[in-house]
Amino acid sequence: MPDEPAPYDASDDLSPSDFVDVLDGMRWDCIRCGLCCHDHFSKGWLEPFVIPSTGPPIGDHCRFYSETERICAIHDHRPLVCRDHPFILTKRDGVHRLQIHSRCPGIGCGGKIDVRNVVGSLLDHIRELYDMDFMVDWSELSMGRMGIYRVK
16 A cells, blocks of 8 residues: 555645656556545636536535545546546647556555556547547557547
């Protein structure tokens, strides 16, 4: 089990330095800690995506997170931003990378991250939201990068 992450500060802004590249062989699993449903993410991530349709957080956490049961009440129907967390796609210097939030305590738990599956899921969500389509060049995946090209 990884070390306990530093607590989130709701006043912090999300920044690219909060994320690290997913490396070959990296393991991750959701351990249902609820960290992503609290403070920082309730404000920084959920506000623009979830609050317009569901209402504001309750106290320091998303209104759908149960502190006692450690689960989301709408887990099967949760918003895309929640489904994707803790993963994001980034592009630096023309290279796309899959990244994971560095404070997620699920890093190091569970099985190896299936990069193709996670990237496919993220792109499916972009397709759904923005009616776009993509082609992915996986040829440099072993080096932690891929080419993602919009085709529609």
